[in-house]
Amino acid sequence: MxxxxxxxxxxxxxxxxxxxxxxxxxxxxxxxxxxxxxxxxxxxxxxxxxxxxxxxxxxxxxxxxxxxxxxxxxxxxxxxxxxxxxxxxxxxxxxxxxxxxxxxxxxxxxxxxxxxxxxxxxxxxxxxxxxxxxxxxxxxxxxxxxxxxxxxxxxxxxxxxxxxxxxxxxxxxxxxxxxxxxxxxxxxxxxxxxxxxxxxxxxxxxxxxxxxxxxxxxxxxxxxxxxxxxxxxxxxxxxxxxxxxxNDHSRQSIKPFIHTMSDIPHLEHTLDSSTTIKQAVRYFIANKIDTAAVTERDQTIGVLKKDRLLTALAGIDEEEAV
Ligand SMILES: Nc1ncnc2c1ncn2[C@@H]1O[C@H](COP(=O)(O)OP(=O)(O)OP(=O)(O)O)[C@@H](O)[C@H]1O
Ligand SMILES: [Mg+2]
CATH class of the missing domain: 3.40.50.300 (P-loop containing nucleotide triphosphate hydrolases)
Structure with missing residues (x-):
């Protein structure tokens, strides 16, 4: 204009x-x-x-x-x-x-x-x-x-x-x-x-x-x-x-937290790999689920677990958390 x-x-x-x-x-x-x-x-x-x-x-x-x-x-x-x-x-x-x-x-x-x-x-x-x-x-x-x-x-x-x-x-x-x-x-x-x-x-x-x-x-x-x-x-x-x-997790991508695996189980819920950590956590909570498949350009590339995200949000190393 x-x-x-x-x-x-x-x-x-x-x-x-x-x-x-x-x-x-x-x-x-x-x-x-x-x-x-x-x-x-x-x-x-x-x-x-x-x-x-x-x-x-x-x-x-x-x-x-x-x-x-x-x-x-x-x-x-x-x-x-x-x-x-x-x-x-x-x-x-x-x-x-x-x-x-x-x-x-x-x-x-x-x-x-x-x-x-x-x-x-x-x-x-x-x-x-x-x-x-x-x-x-x-x-x-x-x-x-x-x-x-x-x-x-x-x-x-x-x-x-x-x-x-x-x-x-x-x-x-x-x-x-x-x-x-x-x-x-x-x-x-x-x-x-x-x-x-x-x-x-x-x-x-x-x-x-x-x-x-x-x-x-x-x-x-x-x-x-x-x-x-x-x-x-x-x-x-x-x-x-x-x-x-x-450093703001609410804007960080879920990418570092995706478990990539060759044999991906079929999961009912999927998230796109561009999803932010905050959006993903919200999604998990809203749908009362712990795991979702992650897709990129319509291809399933891995699995995301709620626990890993929560650990990241809490700022704790996984080893520490165990
Ligand atoms: N009437 C004028 N005659 C000669 N130079 C001018 C005149 N008005 C502005 N300038 C010069 O043009 C340049 C840009 O000025 P301008 O007022 O657009 O800057 P600005 O980014 O708005 O700065 P500020 O954040 O200080 O308001 C400056 O170097 C200023 O001295
Ligand atoms: Mg000015």
Whole structure:
């Protein structure tokens, strides 16, 4: 739905902020742009809604070159949330949130319910907060209103530039959870800038790792942790985070625990070899069984026993357990 084709950006002073970027952001996905300060995250974002012009290449939205779309129209269809949400201080929450729908020519009756619904979704009771002014809300509450404002105009695309970075860790985690939850119901295409790897791993469907204006890797969180493309990505994720992930049994494959044998008894239950330890244990428990056959590409390759998995989960060596 959003497609960067050989996009470059050189600022007037000669700074090459983005170098030949190719990126495809699929509809309904939450994509996180991550990388060190100055790597070009904000520039990438602002080229989408044309707050920054492109030096060469094209950005298409739904197959349409954005340089042919009127800026005003483009921005009305792209919600934008920034770090310190710029709510208008002299307008109530209700007025702030209703601004875009109003600019789109909608009547209050048409968007009022949706606004209430959205406020409820981010944990703000409309009866209490609608008539307040931004300064009568906490930072975290203001940021929630910022998210609601970006959503209220029902834009298919939302850009969020470090939307939670000014918040304390607890509000931040709450908002990450809320965003994730919200995304399951609204299914917007969201481009989310962060320089916090944990945040990216938590909220994103796909993560784009950038360095000095060049994309280093595009991958789903698990894939990024399992296969960092290069040393930069690896060190940016952090060795510790990678190890913690790999040591987490809930994500580990059952493969090391499969008894391979030439003569496999017929078993009623089978699991695919790509099953994780956690899924397998759940399966054993749900079906009240101790043993299952393991298949790979429809071939039976061995047998899995519940005991071995439990031993692994408990972190005990088999010898020790005996
Ligand atoms: N208007 C400008 N003129 C010249 N250079 C600029 C301009 N805006 C940004 N840059 C440069 O472009 C590069 C990318 O900046 P950008 O703001 O996209 O980085 P960022 O990844 O968002 O960083 P941060 O994490 O600090 O927000 C930086 O080197 C920055 O100094
Ligand atoms: Mg930035």
């Amino acid at each position: 959003i497609r960067f084709k050989n996009v470059s950006k050189t600022f007037d002073d000669g700074t090459e902020a983005i170098k030949d970027m190719n990126l495809h952001i699929k509809e309904g996905q939450l994509v996180a742009l991550i990388g060190p300060s100055g790597c070009g995250k904000t520039t990438t974002m602002k080229m989408i809604n044309r707050l920054i012009s492109i030096t060469s290449g094209t950005i298409e939205i739904d197959g349409k070159d954005t340089s042919n779309v009127k800026e005003v129209e483009l921005r009305r269809n792209i919600g934008y949330v920034i770090q310190r949400i710029g709510l208008f201080p002299h307008m109530t929450i209700e007025e702030n949130v209703g601004l875009i729908p109003k600019l789109k020519g909608k009547k209050k009756a048409e968007y009022e319910n949706r606004v209430d619904e959205l406020l409820n979704l981010v944990g703000l009771n409309p009866d209490i907060y609608k008539k307040r002014y931004p300064l009568e809300l906490s930072g975290g509450q203001q940021q929630r209103v910022g998210v609601v404002r970006a959503l209220a105009g029902e834009p298919p695309i939302i850009l969020m530039d470090e939307p939670f970075s000014a918040l304390d860790p607890i509000s931040r985690e709450q908002l990450q959870d809320e965003l994730k939850q919200l995304q399951t119901t609204i299914k917007k295409t969201i481009v989310f800038v962060t320089h916090d790897m944990d945040e990216a791993l938590k909220v994103a469907d796909e993560i784009v790792v950038m360095k000095e204006g060049v994309i280093q890797q595009i991958a789903a969180p698990a894939e990024l942790l399992e296969n960092p493309a290069n040393d930069f990505v690896r060190s940016f994720i952090g060795e510790e985070r990678i190890q913690t992930y790999l």
